Amino acid sequence: MSNELYSLTQLEQTEDFVRRHIGPSESEMAEMLSFIGADSLDDLMKQTVPAGIRLTEALKVGESVTESQALADLKQVAQKNTINRSFIGMGYTDTLTPNVILRNVLENPGWYTAYTPYQPEIAQGRLEALLNFQQLTIDLTGLELASASLLDEATAAAEAMGLAKRVSKNKKANAYFVADDVHPQTLDVIKTRADMFGFDVIVGQETEAAEHDVFGALLQYPGTSGEVKDLTATIEALHNNKAIVAVAADIMSLVLLKSPGEMGADVVLGSAQRFGVPMGYGGPHAAFFATRDAYKRSLPGRIIGVSKDTRGRPALRMALQTREQHIRREKANSNICTAQVLLANMASFYAVYHGPEGLKTIASRINRFADLLATALVRHGYALKHSSWFDTITVLVDDKPSLVKVAAEKGMNLRSDLDDAVGITFDETTTRKDVMDLIDLLCGPEHGFTIELLDAEVTTQGSTSLPADLVRTTPILTHEVFNSYHSETEMLRYIKSLEDKDLALNHSMISLGSCTMKLNATAEMIPVTWPEFGKLHPFAPVEQAKGYQEMIEELSDWLIDITGYDAMSMQPNSGAQGEYAGLIAIKRYHESCGEGHRNVCLIPSSAHGTNPASAQMVSLKVVVVDCDKDGNVDLADLRKKAEEVADNLSCAMITYPSTHGVYEETVKEICDIVHQYGGQVYMDGANMNAQVGVTSPGLIGSDVSHLNLHKTFCIPHGGGGPGMGPIGVKKHLEPFLPNHQVIDTANTSQGNGAVSAAPWGSASILPISYMYIRMMGSEGLKKATEVAMLNANYVANKLDGHYEVLYRGRNNRVAHECIIDLRPLKEASGVTEMDVAKRLNDYGFHAPTMSFPVAGTLMIEPTESEAKAELDRFIEAMIGIREEIAKVESGDWDATDNPLHNAPHTLDDICDNDWSRSYDRKLAAYPVEAVARNKFWPSVNRIDDVYGDRNLVCSCPDMDSYREE
Structure with missing residues (x-):
């Protein structure tokens, strides 16, 4: 045993976050610097970054701190938030995230570190979860086609306005109607978008919509103040004027209410937040968006579609790939190039876990609590603004400011932006005590009501808060996936089965140029699920x-x-x-x-x-x-x-x-x-x-x-x-x-x-x-940039001679990413950039960014978080693929009978009794020794995009279609 003594500073370095975030050790950095011909990181910066734009002073962020210290300090900050019981509503409600989803999805790097499913063969798990989200949306909205989520409800509403302008037959109209009971934040975002497009926005009562010459309209269901009303006549009148009608709907209400699609709506949108996603002071939350099949070419955002792989099995991928997922520049329908996948997945798992009966129970309980409060208030002498509601009642009051203030002091937030009224919205976290506290607040302590008496009264008299002709009669969530996983054991295994189909950062390096797939440290993620941050309504008083x-x-x-x-x-x-x-x-x-x-x-x-x-x-x-x-x-x-x-x-x-x-x-x-x-x-x-x-x-x-x-x-x-x-x-x-x-x-x-x-x-x-x-501090942040550039130059120089590095700057340096040109190899061998990308899956890697910004290239960004060993493993894979291309180029391998053309290889391929390819199975599955140590198996073979677009299916296929294959 060594008797060597260490200084206190050296002993404290075990908690050095900078060292944890940055992949290469100091000795590895020195080795890499020597290889690329730089004396130090500072020397590399001088060689690479133009002198005229280099900072001369250090950042003022401060010293780095340890993970434990940063968490403790931020916890103290978080505790300054006041978490009242929120009855504000307006599209945001508290929710209960099932723990099996909280731990195994939201807190699981297998789900949160994955990238957009541009390589679908190694993304079948999240694609299935997103397809479930689309099916959920289709079922509840009553429309034929749904997207894989948008950024939030207001953005989705603005996108609906853009869609309406594109597809409306009323081409001469330049005005858009918005009902006056749409959420105010939604109207705000729509007005901004309309101003930029030069549209006029008309705000008025929903029944007046057809009186105006408009290309489209947005209605809310239920209204922002809670009213539930039939929109059929208004929608029909708007259609008679060639307008496109969008309905912003509450997702939980649609479990019990007639769908807007049945009323004739062309677009239905809203937030899926209350399906298990915390309010989080405003987001992130997945918006849902559904429309008619006739408008599929104008649908904003991503669509997940069902296709087939080369073995003829059902396989999922992003459909209509020429659209927003590969932005069509100035011809694009919108600039949406991302979604809210993690949150859409949570919402879809919430629906899978509870199933149709569980959701009906939750929705009915919410509605019953609203009924109980309404009954007490009416008997006490209050007037309600509406006679129908799902979860929200609006109560006319004399001294609103005083009532709102007293409620806040008692730990309850009411909606306060309504004229001479307060709004009260219930959710799945509402308890009997909450209802009684509200009754105490509004009726005084001597009211004489009990939950049991109110419940008996509502049961005896019958509830009329949901109009009889608007109660849902069509079934929901009939697909097997929503009716199979209701125990935690079953749900846990279902989530795990999907996770195992996806390659994420917890498997290997994802070297996507321009996308910076770096370490998302666990310490950074922990505060996201603290209730002090998660349970706050975005419109809570700022002082809270x-x-x-x-x-x-x-x-x-x-x-x-x-x-x-x-x-x-x-x-x-x-x-x-x-x-x-x-x-x-x-x-x-x-x-x-x-x-x-x-x-x-x-x-x-x-x-x-x-x-x-x-x-x-x-x-x-x-x-x-x-x-x-x-x-x-x-x-x-x-x-x-x-x-x-x-x-x-x-x-x-x-x-x-x-x-x-x-x-x-x-x-x-x-x-x-x-x-x-x-x-x-x-x-x-x-x-x-x-x-x-x-x-x-x-x-x-x-x-x-x-x-x-x-x-x-x-x-x-x-x-x-x-x-x-x-x-x-x-x-x-x-x-x-x-x-x-x-x-x-x-x-x-x-x-x-x-x-x-x-x-x-x-x-x-x-x-x-x-x-x-x-945790990084001023010096750590700078070092991260420097090491990102070191890693990129190391990869570029290692691959140089095997591939052409397309662009270099001063002193033959690249910045934090490099582009390798596959076009000469494609011309000589017929091997495409797609072949290289899929073959990388066999080596256990996600492909770099393909054909951007130059067609026929790969753009590689290793980031600062990848250690030298992982960089070397990637380099070994790329060189191995180059040697395979050479065999096709020389004629040793047939143009189609080779591992590049047939990649990625699945376990079904390797176990196939009819293996008849000219190369052996081991080369297909284990091209280098490192792969055998930690093999990631793609769950499907190469997917046929053309077939999927020609046979567009964006809802869950019958389970028998999987069993038959």
Whole structure:
């Protein structure tokens, strides 16, 4: 045993989070630096990052702290939130997340670290859960086609307006009707979207909708103040005027109520939050969206469809892949490029766990509690605004401010934004005591009511709160999946069976360029499920959210320091939503200067597809700027086009480092040219992982950026969402940040409108980024950037000679990602980038980003979190695949009878008695020794996308179709 003594500092390093987050050890870094020809990380930065944009001062985030200290400190902050019993409603209710789902989905890295299912053969589990979500949506809404979730209810409503404009036969109309009993936050987001598109919004009573010349309308069911009424006549009248009708519906009410589809609705949307997803001060929550099959080409977001694999078995994948999941640039229906997959999965598992009978029990109990309170209040002399309701009653009161104040002091939050009335909404967490506390509050302590007497009265007299002609008569959730897993044992095994079909970060490196699949540390995730953060309603009084406000303010200050901007808005709940909000700020800034005519957006040809799609969302005209042979923005073309549109130049959208993975030397000049001609510079935040602590958007010269907190700042991708896309702006744009109709977010104009349903977006996942920054500290954040660049250059140099690295910057360096060109190999051998991607599955890896930003390439981003051993394993796989390509190229292997063409290989292949391929089974399944140590088996063979799109099925297939195969 060694007698060596260590210093206290050395002994404390066991708690060093920076060392845990960054994959390579110091000795491995030294080895890698030597291989690529750099003396140190600082030397690598000097070789790679242009001197004119390097930060000269350290970040002001502060010292790193240990996991235990950061958690303890944040717990103290969280406890400053006051968690009252919430009766506010307005589309947000408390819920009970089944523990089997809480532990095995929300808290499970097998579910939350997976990526968007672009490689469906290794994503069949989450695809099945999403298909269940679509089936759930179809059943409850009464429509034929559903998406795999949208960002929130208000965004879904705005997307419904866009769909209505696209498909309505009333082409000359430019107005959209919104019923006056739609949730106020929904109306707020719709008005913002309509303003950007140049639509007029008419708000009025639902019965007046058909009196106006509109291309579409939005109705609420039940209404925001609780009323349940038949919309059939209104929908029919609107249809007679060629309008498209959307209905925003409460998902739990649809368990008991006639579906809007049966009433004739063209679109039905809403939030699935109350199906087991905590309120979390506003999100993230999955919105559901259903429409008619005739409108499938206009449906926003992703659709999961049933296809078949090469063995003829049913297999799932994202359908209609030419649409939003691969953004169609300025021709896109919307800029939605993410979903709320993790939350949609939770909601679908909630429905699977409870089944139709369990959901009916929950919904009926909620409705009964509303009936009990209503009965007591009416007998006591109160007047109710409506005679029908599901979970919400609106009570007319004399002194509303006093009542709301007293209720809050007694630990109850009532809805307070209604004229001379309070709203009271019940949910599945409501107890008998809650009902009696409300009766005590409203009727005084001498009321004489008991739950038992009220229940007996309602039972005897019968409930009329749900109108008889609106009670659901059609069955729901008849598919076997919703009727099979009601014990915890069965549910646990079902969740596990799906998890085992998916490759996530807990299996292996996911080297997706531009998507930054880095460590989502457990310590960062723990606060998400604290009740102090999870149980707060987004419209609770701000004084009850002191913990949230303190955390958000400190996180904002850190992000301002990191970005070099002056202000930050946390409202956008995805990167695309952040782009949208940033472009709105630019547009409104120009209008404030009397230059509202500026409507041209310059975008490099290499840009993310969301960039031109977002520009289209704010009615900007896109002018594409060329890139030169080295992948950089062509300065001459930029200057020429900026000069040509000078009088109308609104902005330019750039990404830095470039989408090609290079630090462009001329980035400051790009900003100067745009500013010279009166434009603003929008910098896409996708590649911020190569800037933090080294440079910043503000220093470079941009005016606004969104930050992908689900990339650079460690919020996990969740299988395709949640995301978070706050925007940072320079001082002159601060007055034009989004605000909110219900809660004033301050530092901006109340008239700006909202871009998301909740004031601070998906607030409950902000603790993840907060914890990451706090534990890394100023130096750790900078080191993360440096090591991300080291890992990328190591991979690029190791693969060089086997593959062509397409773009390099100064001193032959790449930034945090590199692009390898497969086009020459494809031409010589016929092996495609798809073949390489699927063969990587056999080696146990998710493919890098395929055919973006250049067709026929793979973009690799290893991130700072991957250790050298994992990088070497990936490199070994890529070199092994190159050697396999060479055998096809030379003719040793047939063009189709080879492991690349047939990848990925499943256990069924290897066990097939009729194996007749020219290569052996071991090579197919275990191409290198490392694979045998931890084999991940794809659950299906390569999927036929063309068949799936030609035979579009987006609901759960009969279980017999699986059994037959």
